[in-house]
Structures are given as C-alpha cells and as structure tokens.
Amino acid sequence: MRIFWSALVVFGALALCLGCEGKSAAPAKEHVGPRIVTLGGDVTEIVYALGAGDSVVGADMSSTYPPEVTKLPRLNYHRQVSPEGIVSLDPDLVLLTAEAGPPGAIAQLRSAAKVVDIPNDLTAEGVAPKMRAVALALDRVDAGEQLVATYEKEMADLKEYVDGLEERPSVLFLYARQGMGAPMVGGTGSGADTMIELAGGVNAAAALEGFKPLTPEALLEFNPACVLMMTKGLEAVGGEAGLLGIPGMADTKAGQSKNFVAMPDDLLLTFGPRTPQAIRQLATALHGEEAAKK
Numbered sequence: 001m002r003i004f005w006s007a008l009v010v011f012g013a014l015a016l017c018l019g020c021e022g023k024s025a026a027p028a029k030e031h032v033g034p035r036i037v038t039l040g041g042d043v044t045e046i047v048y049a050l051g052a053g054d055s056v057v058g059a060d061m062s063s064t065y066p067p068e069v070t071k072l073p074r075l076n077y078h079r080q081v082s083p084e085g086i087v088s089l090d091p092d093l094v095l096l097t098a099e100a101g102p103p104g105a106i107a108q109l110r111s112a113a114k115v116v117d118i119p120n121d122l123t124a125e126g127v128a129p130k131m132r133a134v135a136l137a138l139d140r141v142d143a144g145e146q147l148v149a150t151y152e153k154e155m156a157d158l159k160e161y162v163d164g165l166e167e168r169p170s171v172l173f174l175y176a177r178q179g180m181g182a183p184m185v186g187g188t189g190s191g192a193d194t195m196i197e198l199a200g201g202v203n204a205a206a207a208l209e210g211f212k213p214l215t216p217e218a219l220l221e222f223n224p225a226c227v228l229m230m231t232k233g234l235e236a237v238g239g240e241a242g243l244l245g246i247p248g249m250a251d252t253k254a255g256q257s258k259n260f261v262a263m264p265d266d267l268l269l270t271f272g273p274r275t276p277q278a279i280r281q282l283a284t285a286l287h288g289e290e291a292a293k294k
Contacts, residue, residue, distance in 0.1 A: 034092035036138075039078040039100050041271040043118050044069055045130040046093065046134045049273040050143045060090045064266045065274070083109040095137060122191045122271050124198060127151060130272070154276035162283065169286055171201040172224035172254070174214060176233040183246070184211040185218070191269040192228065194277065199282035201226070207248065216248035226261060226286060227254045230269070234262040261285045 036055045038044040044063035047056060059069050060078040073089060076082045078100045086094060086109060094113050097120030100106055109115060116137040119129045128148045135144020173192035176183040186192030187208030195201045204224040205212075212218075227243065237243050240260055249255040267278045 034138075035085050035090060037075070037089055037091040037094045037113075038063060039075070039081065039094065039096040040118075040120070041065065041164060042120075042122075042130060042270050043095050043097060045139070045270065045272040045274065046131055046147075049131075049147055050135055050138060050158060052138050052140065055138075057091060058086065061259070061284045062266075066268075067264055076182065081105045081109065083112060087112050091222075093137065096204045102163065107222070122196055122269070124155060124271065124275060127270040127273075127275055128213050128273055151273060151276065155279075158198070158276060158279050165200045165287060167287075168200055168202045169225040170222070170253075171196045171286070172204040172219075172222050172239075173225045173228045175211060176229065176236045178236045180236075182215070184221075185214050186211055191271065195268060195278065195282060196228065198279045199286055201241075201286050207229050212247070215248075219246070220247040220251060225253045225257075226259045227252075228261045228263070228282070230265040231262045232265050234260070 006018075013132065034055055036047060036052065037058045037059045038047055038056055039060045041062040041064065044056070044059050045065055047053065048066050048069070052224065053066070053068065056069065056072060058073040058075050060075045060081075062078055063069050073085075075085050078096065079102075081096075081100055081102070083105050091113050094109065094115045096115060096119055097118050099120050101242055107117075109253050118133045118137070121129065128151060131148050131151065132144050135141050135147070139266060148174070166273065173186035173190070173196065174183040175186060175192075185208060186206045187210055188202070189204045193203045193206070204222040205218075227249075229243075230238075233263075234240070234243065237246065243260055244250050244258070254260065263278065263281060267274055267281070270278075
C-alpha cells in the first residue's frame, strides 16, 4: 500500500502540473497550522476569513477569492475532483461539501487523506452553519463565532432595510457560459431566486423551478424590469449588445431601459462571508445608493 500511494503522489504531481494551465505555483512558504486543501469557493473564503489562509496549500478552480488563493496550485473544479492531484500536495486536511465529486474520486480521496465534510446549503441561512463547521475543523471556534456574529448583524441590517421597501422590481436571472447555447433562467429554489428576494426584488421567473432554458416566448411573458447576470455570463453572450440581441429582449422593460446588472461570479452566488456585500450591491443596483449605506 505504501508503494501504491507513493506512486500515486508522483503521478498526482504530474497531473497537477499539467492542470495548471500554464500558471506556475507560488514559491514555497512557511505554513501555519495544518496543510489545508479547500474544494469549493465558499469553503475557501471561510477559511481565509477565519485567518487560516496561510495554511492553504491548494484550492479548486472555483476558488477565486481572496485573490491570493489564485497563486496557489490550482486543482480541478470541485465537481471533477482528481484525488491524485490533491494527495500530491500532502494535505493534513481536505475540506469539501457534498457538491464535490464524482463519488468514486471522493471515496478514493477519503482513503488517502483526512476529509471533513462541510454543509453545502446554498442559502443565506446556510452560511452560519458552514462557518461553524469550518471553524470547528480548524480548531478556531471562537473566531468562527465572531465571524458568524458579524455576518448575522449585517444580514439583520439589510433585512430591516429591505422590509421597509415599497417597490420591488421584477428581476430575471440568466446563467450563460461560452458554448452552452441558450441562457438558463433561474427559477424558484435557485440561489439566484434567494439573492433577488434578499435584495428587495421579485423573481420574474418564480413560476419555474430551478434552472430552465430561456425561450423568446417565456422572456416576453416574464417581461422583467431588470436582467441580472454574472460577469462571465454577460461576456459569454457578447456584452450588453449581445444581451439585447437575444430574441424578445429588446421588447422587455429591461431591454427598453437597458437595465442590465452584472455581478462578479465569485460574489453573487457563493453564499459565504461576503453574501451581505453581494446583497448590498444588488440592492443598490435595484433601489439606489441608499442601500449601499446598510
């Protein structure tokens, strides 16, 4: 078994190097605490928010915040885990959620490293349990409670502001990526639906469940006052001009006023320490600068 894992580590190092997309790893530095690998942007953000960023030795491709994490060895996307690449980093601790996969790769990883499962509830209410689970895994419980207290205070202030709003514009969330075809609409039960509500909007696609392909007929029926996208999604459709070129878009309220809102991919739907910031940014786009003060 020792020979097997030694070979696996060597192979993994090669695989990790090939997966770096031309980026060189940051120079080795002294690590504080255990050697940690994080899989999932929300988990990675929480680790850094708890002050344990110096212990992170690798993170998956969905982990792009804080910026310094992108200087570390980049692992496969957390839904396409390569256990060899992770083992090659000699981690003491691997933090992941139920979104990580495929199952066979995760089972193989569990046999080679200490893996801690973090709750993956992608809602505003699910952030505090995630923070506490990561803090417990890192033996930083007190720091975790401070982080939770700050988060809950910010969320309470935002809720008070949103509860006092008289107008709630209809917002349509579109998910797009290069080569995927028609954008997808975020309906009820999606993370986008949650963020729209928290920011004082009404999901124009609330009649749908989850994500569904956008059709011209549905777009005209939704007739949103605002279209919300992630930054890379807007780029994928060709910017505002490309968005206006989607059949039916120019005839909607959002299209006529060019009321398009784009937010960073690693902010809008991550559901982590910066969720209050994301809500505030979206609320400001929907309701004006007053929201920015909350």
